Amino acid sequence: MIKKTLISTLLLLGTNALSNINVTTTIYPLYNIAKEVGTDKIKLNNLIPFGIEAHGFDPIAKDMAILSKTDLLISSGDLMEPWKNKIVSSLKIENKVFDMSKHVKLIEIEEKNHNEHDHEKDHNHNSNIDPHYWVSLNNYILMTKVITQLFIEKDPVNKDIYKENSDKYLQKIEALKIKYDTSLNSCKNKKILVNHNAFGYFADEYDVKQYSISGLTPESKPSAKVVSELIDLVKNEKINTVFFEEFASPKVAQTIAKAANVKIDTLRPAENISKIENEKGYGYLEIMEDNLEKLKFAMDCK
């Protein structure tokens, strides 16, 4: 009996060592989920380097090498990754691509503040779909379940480990979701001015009005006329905070906040984090938790 157990343990260990799947993710939230669910059972690469503004990413030779070896490319969708289809077909890895945007609930973007950026062709603005679906905790829960299922299909030997990791992570996400729900049900001024239109899913779920400085892409510069309209908006709508984000210039937000005499603060769309944050284990949930505190202040919630 002991001998049999030993043999099956050895067999299991052997299979485990061989079953490391090579997973590549594009944007940070996908990486964070894959890291939590896959742990050391997968070899994980995030294509978009830490610390850069995710919308502006374009793969280089090193990324092509990573992609050519991957067993699974988890993509956020064509809107954030306009470069994807061409590269995937040139590397002939079509059957390894998993498009997460086809598995979550998508909403359309409001067109306001958007006509300014028609020249930004490389961000695929033809569609009205808002690509930032991960700022919804409901979608993030869905994404976690989908990635768990995906890993189990690709690597059934480690099914129990993926399932256990996933359940642990889902509990944390769901606890944060309850915190959001209870914290945001009694706010006096549900209006936010953010750097770019990245919080539409959050706004939709919590009945918040989102205004943005630069439309759908973080680095677009609004005209002087738009800036002056935004200053009036802050004053008229009694907005107490102008939000900027880590990986884009805060200059316009500073100008507006100064002119309207209100606070300036960061609100992070979780599109990326810095390398140091990732090493420290700071991730999507911590970003969302920090965001919540700032939102509570900005929207005057109890």
Ligand SMILES: [Zn+2]
């Ligand atoms: Zn964005």
